[in-house]
Structure formats: structure tokens, C-alpha cells
Amino acid sequence: MTQTATTRRPGKTTTPQLRKRxxxxxxxxxxxxxxxxxxxxAAFGLFPLLFAVYLSMxxxxxxxxxxxxGPDQFVRLFSSGEFTHALGNTVIIFLTAQVPVILAxxxxxxxxxxxxxxxxxxxxTMFFLPQVTSIVAVAIVFQSLFxxxxxxxxxxxxxxxxxxxxxxxxxxxxxxxVSIMIFWRSFGYFVVIFLAGxxxxxxxxxxxxxxxxxxxxxxxxxxxxxxxxxxxxxxAVTGTISGFQIFTEPQVLTNGLGGPNDSVVTMMFxxxxxxxxxxxxxxxxxxxxxAIGWGIFVVLILLAVLNARVIAKRRKELS
Amino acid sequence: MRLxxxxxAGAAIATVGALAGCGGxxxxxxxxxxxxxxxxxxxxxxxxxxLLDEQFPDYEITFQDIPDIEDKLxxxxxxxxxxxxxxxxxxxxxxxxxxxxxxxxxxxxxxxSDAVDWTLDLxxxxxGKQLTLPTDIGPWGFFYRxxxxxxxxxxxxxxxxxxEIDSWEAYRELAEAxxxxxQYVCDxxxxxxxxxxxxxxxxxxxxxxxxxxxxxxxxxxxxxFVESAALAQDGLCTNTEPYTPEWNAAMTQExxxxxxxxxxxxxxxxxxxxxxxxxxxxxTVPGGPAATGGSYVxxxxxxxxxxxxxxxxxxxxxxxxQKAGYLDxxxxxxxxxVHADPEVATPQDFYGGQDTLGVLAQxxxxxxxxxQGPNSGTVAAQFFVALNDLASSDEDPAEVYESLLAxxxxx
Numbered sequence: 112m113t114q115t116a117t118t119r120r121p122g123k124t125t126t127p128q129l130r131k132r133x134x135x136x137x138x139x140x141x142x143x144x145x146x147x148x149x150x151x152x153a154a155f156g157l158f159p160l161l162f163a164v165y166l167s168m169x170x171x172x173x174x175x176x177x178x179x180x181g182p183d184q185f186v187r188l189f190s191s192g193e194f195t196h197a198l199g200n201t202v203i204i205f206l207t208a209q210v211p212v213i214l215a216x217x218x219x220x221x222x223x224x225x226x227x228x229x230x231x232x233x234x235x236t237m238f239f240l241p242q243v244t245s246i247v248a249v250a251i252v253f254q255s256l257f258x259x260x261x262x263x264x265x266x267x268x269x270x271x272x273x274x275x276x277x278x279x280x281x282x283x284x285x286x287x288x289v290s291i292m293i294f295w296r297s298f299g300y301f302v303v304i305f306l307a308g309x310x311x312x313x314x315x316x317x318x319x320x321x322x323x324x325x326x327x328x329x330x331x332x333x334x335x336x337x338x339x340x341x342x343x344x345x346x347a348v349t350g351t352i353s354g355f356q357i358f359t360e361p362q363v364l365t366n367g368l369g370g371p372n373d374s375v376v377t378m379m380f381x382x383x384x385x386x387x388x389x390x391x392x393x394x395x396x397x398x399x400x401x402a403i404g405w406g407i408f409v410v411l412i413l414l415a416v417l418n419a420r421v422i423a424k425r426r427k428e429l430s
Numbered sequence: 431m432r433l434x435x436x437x438x439a440g441a442a443i444a445t446v447g448a449l450a451g452c453g454g455x456x457x458x459x460x461x462x463x464x465x466x467x468x469x470x471x472x473x474x475x476x477x478x479x480x481l482l483d484e485q486f487p488d489y490e491i492t493f494q495d496i497p498d499i500e501d502k503l504x505x506x507x508x509x510x511x512x513x514x515x516x517x518x519x520x521x522x523x524x525x526x527x528x529x530x531x532x533x534x535x536x537x538x539x540x541x542x543s544d545a546v547d548w549t550l551d552l553x554x555x556x557x558g559k560q561l562t563l564p565t566d567i568g569p570w571g572f573f574y575r576x577x578x579x580x581x582x583x584x585x586x587x588x589x590x591x592x593x594e595i596d597s598w599e600a601y602r603e604l605a606e607a608x609x610x611x612x613q614y615v616c617d618x619x620x621x622x623x624x625x626x627x628x629x630x631x632x633x634x635x636x637x638x639x640x641x642x643x644x645x646x647x648x649x650x651x652x653x654x655f656v657e658s659a660a661l662a663q664d665g666l667c668t669n670t671e672p673y674t675p676e677w678n679a680a681m682t683q684e685x686x687x688x689x690x691x692x693x694x695x696x697x698x699x700x701x702x703x704x705x706x707x708x709x710x711x712x713x714t715v716p717g718g719p720a721a722t723g724g725s726y727v728x729x730x731x732x733x734x735x736x737x738x739x740x741x742x743x744x745x746x747x748x749x750x751x752q753k754a755g756y757l758d759x760x761x762x763x764x765x766x767x768v769h770a771d772p773e774v775a776t777p778q779d780f781y782g783g784q785d786t787l788g789v790l791a792q793x794x795x796x797x798x799x800x801x802q803g804p805n806s807g808t809v810a811a812q813f814f815v816a817l818n819d820l821a822s823s824d825e826d827p828a829e830v831y832e833s834l835l836a837x838x839x840x841x
């Protein structure tokens with residue numbers, strides 16, 4: 112910009128500031144042309160973000176007077192135990208749902224990409240179907256499956272002589288049901304992404320490996336996974352972020368109650384509670400809800416950085 | 431140079447257009463009165479648009495079905511924009527009292543209303559402003575199957591049942607007798623608990639000089655909580671919440687043969703208990719009449735046509751509208767005129783020819799006013815969740831009650 116500005120030799124009397132202002136004015140058309148993005152970003156991105164900074168320093172029920180509390184909401188975030196409990200729940204559900212589903216879908220994608228497989232499209236559609244099903248409908252079906260007294264699963268268990276499992280009324284039971292639901296729902300999505308990654312690997316590599324006498328496991332480890340590392344990185348980052356934002360499944364499955372002892376109240380679930388959910392077990396406080404939002408934000412940033420580091424290290428090892 | 435300039439101008443127009451799209455303040459151009467009504471479609475009659483068009487041919491009324499109406503209304507009140515003229519809402523009214531200046535005073539309409547007195551008082555702010563008129567209300571009933579009670583040697587006619595099971599002790603005896611046969615007269619301990627509080631006119635807070643004073647620590651909540659939890663822990667309830675698949679399953683498998691619930695569960699019962707049509711009856715809840723609020727209509731101060739908005743609100747809070755709501759959806763009317771209407775108070779086949787409106791209308795008339803504080807809903811939800819958890823744990827309800835007292839002391 113400074114280079115082009117010199118083309119219109121400014122008079123000796125003009126100050127550098129004035130020169131800069133003139134050059135800005137000179138490019139008004141260009142600025143105007145790119146302005147839609149910036150105006151929309153300011154209205155829908157920047158302003159809410161700045162407002163969130165302000166909101167996290169107040170206490171507000173959303174209707175009445177706003178009370179300035181300074182850093183109190185953040186003190187409460189760490190001292191009240193609610194957020195740490197929710198973080199713990201989120202980590203448990205993440206580890207029991209998101210991690211296994213990524214590993215399983217990688218394996219499934221490797222199998223599905225076998226050149227001998229017939230009706231590949233059919234499998235892909237079948238696996239992907241849960242992803243496009245309404246999550247609320249899925250939750251209601253899972254309620255019917257895992258209900259303690261009237262569930263199909265318990266009926267089957269009792270039918271074969273086993274004792275029924277109190278799925279919905281024990282902390283680990285309800286967490287497991289949430290995990291199974293997430294697994295079932297996101298499996299197909301990850302399979303499709305991994306399949307896309309695998310299809311970009313040149314078949315010559317596989318042919319060469321087979322000529323060298325490599326088995327399936329060896330091919331998966333030494334060719335498929337290293338070649339789709341960017342896809343793995345993508346899945347790991349987006350999977351982690353979405354895994355830490357779990358909300359709908361536990362909310363709908365427990366009718367908004369959060370399971371016994373709030374065992375499936377994830378971070379997002381907790382935030383929605385303070386935003387004034389329909390079943391209000393806590394007084395609405397948009398300030399605290401925003402502080403929770405910042406807490407989630409920091410956790411996600413830390414995880415993304417950790418992910419990037421691990422992937423970069425693995426990449427270095429391979430090259 | 432011309433093309434870039436045109437592009438720039440085009441971009442500018444597009445931007446302005448996009449931003450203007452966020453505002454959306456459409457004005458009536460032809461001078462006709464335009465009114466917007468927000469309501470949940472399941473809290474108004476089926477053909478609400480037609481009903482309003484016929485009643486107000488001179489106004490252009492737009493009905494918008496808003497499922498999460500309280501959240502939307504709060505957001506609109508917060509930003510003071512995008513508000514409707516009239517709204518039909520449910521939930522906790524006192525949470526709106528702090529912004530009563532954003533509502534129109536419906537005092538004149540309330541004076542002309544034939545609604546049950548306490549239902550009007552629910553919408554009265556501490557400084558005497560009539561914020562809402564009731565549209566439908568929730569008198570509680572003891573729904574039971576005559577054949578099940580008969581098998582246990584109990585009377586079957588509603589009045590005789592009410593006389594026999596007149597207290598929560600008598601109810602527990604019945605619960606024990608039915609549980610012994612593998613059936614239940616309690617669907618969820620939370621329902622019994624809510625009925626017990628409502629019939630004492632209690633909702634955790636007391637009004638003192640216009641202020642809500644915390645009264646969570648009370649023998650009313652203590653006894654109701656501990657005894658309701660005992661019902662669940664002793665295996666006398668199916669532990670199924672109404673409006674869940676489990677409740678429906680318990681009903682179709684004929685596990686639930688009686689329950690206490692608000693009048694609007696009539697619709698739920700008639701669909702889930704379809705095969706048991708004719709066997710069901712309704713009578714007064716053990717321990718005395720209990721009722722809770724249902725939906726309310728309010729008019730917004732931001733309306734361009736306040737007089738017309740009040741007129742519309744009065745119609746929605748009036749007998750004709752409520753009669754249609756009752757006939758279409760079983761929404762129990764607040765209007766005493768509808769209670770006495772011979773077209774509505776008719777024998778119901780599902781209830782073995784019983785006139786259910788009669789018994790529930792009597793409950794509505796005799797039930798005490800339940801004073802609600804702004805935090806009543808929050809405390810109630812905490813107690814409900816605790817009861818739900820207690821059903822499947824062996825914790826001592828009295829201890830859980832103490833911890834709830836500590837948790838809600840600051841509210």
C-alpha cells in the first residue's frame with residue numbers, strides 16, 4: 112500500500128498522517144467492494160464476541176437489571192464445582208464415545224475400501240443414514256430401547272435369563288447410553304470422510320506393497336494411515352471439538368433432567384441450564400452462562416493445540 | 431472504471447439490504463389494523479386463524495406458532511424489538527413481573543372476565559397491574575380405572591372414591607394394595623408431590639409487603655417430599671414421567687391403573703389408554719382440591735394498536751375461545767361460563783359416561799391460589815429432579831431434603 116501511494120507524489124507540506132488518509136480515501140471503491148464481509152463479520156462475529164466479554168463480568172437474569180460483578184463469574188466457574196463436574200462428564204463421554212467411534216470408523220473405512228467389495232454405495236448409505244436422522248427422534252428411540260422397566264434391551268436380557276440393567280437410573284448406565292447413541296450416530300460420518308481420504312491414495316502403492324508381500328494389517332499401518340494423515344488430523348480436530356460440545360443427546364435422553372446426580376450434564380448442557388432452559392433447575396444467569404462459554408472456548412483451544420502438536424510430531428516421525 | 435463502480439455500488443446495496451433484513455419492522459401501509467399473535471399451537475384451538483378472522487373481520491391478525499414461546503418472548507423483551515401484539519404463554523409468570531412496564535394493563539378486561547378468581551390473581555403483579563388473563567388452567571384430578579378399584583374391593587363411583595380415598599394416608603394404603611397385585615396407582619412421585627404442594631397453596635415462597643420471601647423450609651414441603659419419595663422407594667410407583675415413551679408403555683401394558691395429574695393430561699390419557707376406554711374415571715385428588723395455572727394471554731405495550739391488542743387478548747381470555755380450545759384439545763377452560771355450558775359439560779364415553787368437566791370445574795373453583803415467587807419454578811425443578819433421582823437410590827429422603835434446603839436457601 113505504501114508503494115502504490117507514492118505514485119501520486121504528495122506535496123511537501125502534507126504530513127504522513129494526511130498522506131495515509133488520502134491513500135485510504137483513494138481506494139474507497141476497493142474497500143467498499145470488500146466491505147460486506149467486514150460489516151457482516153462485525154455485526155455477527157466481532158460484536159457478539161466483545162459483548163460476551165462484557166456479559167461474563169455481569170450477573171443478569173435476561174430481563175431485569177444488569178449487575179456488574181467483575182471477575183466473580185470466573186471465580187465461581189472454578190470454585191462452584193459445577194463446571195469441573197461438567198468438564199469431567201464431558202471427558203468421560205468423549206473418551207467412551209468419540210475416541211472409539213473414530214478408531215472403529217477408520218477400520219470400517221479400510222474394510223469398505225477393499226477393491227473386492229460389492230455394493231459399496233449401499234453400505235455407505237446405511238452407515239450414513241443415522242447422521243441425517245433427527246437427533247430428537249433418535250433420542251426418543253433410545254429412551255424406548257434402554258428404559259429400565261419398559262425397554263426392549265432389558266426385555267431381551269430378561270428373556271435370555273439375565274438380570275435387567277438399570278440403564279437410565281445409574282450414573283454409568285446413562286453415560287453409556289449417551290455414548291452408544293453418539294457412536295451410532297457419528298459412525299457413518301467419519302466412515303465417509305475416511306473413505307474419501309483413502310480413495311485419494313494411488314492404487315500403485317497398494318500394488319507395490321502386495322508384490323513385496325505385505326499383509327492387510329501391514330498395509331493399513333504403513334500405507335493407508337500415513338497417506339491419509341491430513342484426513343486423520345481433520346477428523347481428530349473436528350471430532351474433538353464436536354465431542355466436547357455434546358449437548359442434545361444427553362439433554363433429550365434425560366428429558367432435560369441431566370441423569371442421576373447430573374451424570375450426563377456436559378459443559379454445553381450446563382451452559383444452556385444457566386441460559387434459562389425450560390426445566391429451570393438453576394436461576395437464569397446469562398453472565399455465568401457466558402463465563403461457562405469462555406471456559407468451553409479455552410478447553411477447546413487447548414485441545415486443538417494439543418491435537419496439532421501430536422499430528423505434527425507423527426508427521427515428522429513418518430517423513 | 432464503470433464496471434468496478436457498478437460492482438461497488440451493487441455490493442453496497444447488497445450490504446445495506448442484508449443488514450436491513452435483520453431489522454424487519456414492517457409497517458401497515460393501507461391503514462388496516464395489523465396484529466400479531468404468538469402462541470403455541472397446542473395451547474389454542476385447532477382453527478385459531480379462522481376463529482380470529484371471523485371474530486375480527488376488520489383486523490388483519492397474523493397467528494404465529496412459536497414452540498419455545500417463553501424463550502422467544504424473553505429475547506424479544508430483552509431487545510425490545512420484534513415483539514408481537516398479543517402472546518399466549520405458559521410457564522412462570524412472576525419471572526415477567528420485573529418487566530411489567532412492557533405489558534399492557536388488562537385490569538378492565540379482568541373485571542369483565544368470568545374466569546375463576548384465583549386464575550386472574552395469578553397474573554396480578556405486586557403493584558396491582560393485571561399482566562395476564564387465564565386461557566386454560568390445570569385443576570388436578572385423581573384419574574382411576576373403575577374396574578381396577580372394584581377388583582380390590584374399593585368403591586367405583588367418583589364421589590364414593592373421593593370419600594374413601596380422602597387423604598394421602600388412604601392413597602398410600604391403596605397404592606400398597608394395588609402394588610401387591612403388580613399394578614400401580616402412582617406414575618411418578620413428582621406428580622403426587624406437586625399435587626400435595628398445590629392443594630396447600632404452597633410454592634416455596636410467601637408474599638410479604640410485595641416481596642417474595644423464601645419459605646422453602648416448611649413442614650408442607652418436608653412432609654410432601656419425604657412421603658412422596660417413600661412411595662417411589664417402596665416400589666409403589668412406575669417411576670414414569672407423563673409425556674415420555676415409558677409412561678405410554680406403562681399405560682398400554684396396564685401397569686398404571688390410576689394417577690394424579692392436571693386436567694390437561696386427559697389428552698395424553700385418551701391416546702395412551704385408548705384400549706381402556708370406558709373404564710377410566712376422574713375424581714378429586716386425595717387431601718383436597720389442587721390446581722395449577724396453565725396458559726395465559728398478555729398484550730404488549732410495544733403494540734402500535736394497544737386498544738385492539740387488549741380487545742384481542744380479552745377475546746382469547748374469554749369464554750368462546752376457551753370453549754373451542756376445550757372441545758378441540760381438552761384445554762381446561764378458566765371461564766366459569768364454559769364450566770356451566772350444557773354443550774360442553776356432557777357425559778364422556780372414555781370416562782364411562784362421567785361428566786368430567788363438572789368434577790374438575792368444582793376442583794378449579796375450590797382450589798386455593800398458589801402464590802408463586804420469581805424463583806418458585808427453579809426450586810420446584812430442583813425438588814423434582816431430586817425426587818426423580820431418589821426413586822432409584824437408597825439415600826434417605828430426609829437427608830436429601832436438608833441438602834435441598836441448603837442449596838435453595840439463597841434464592
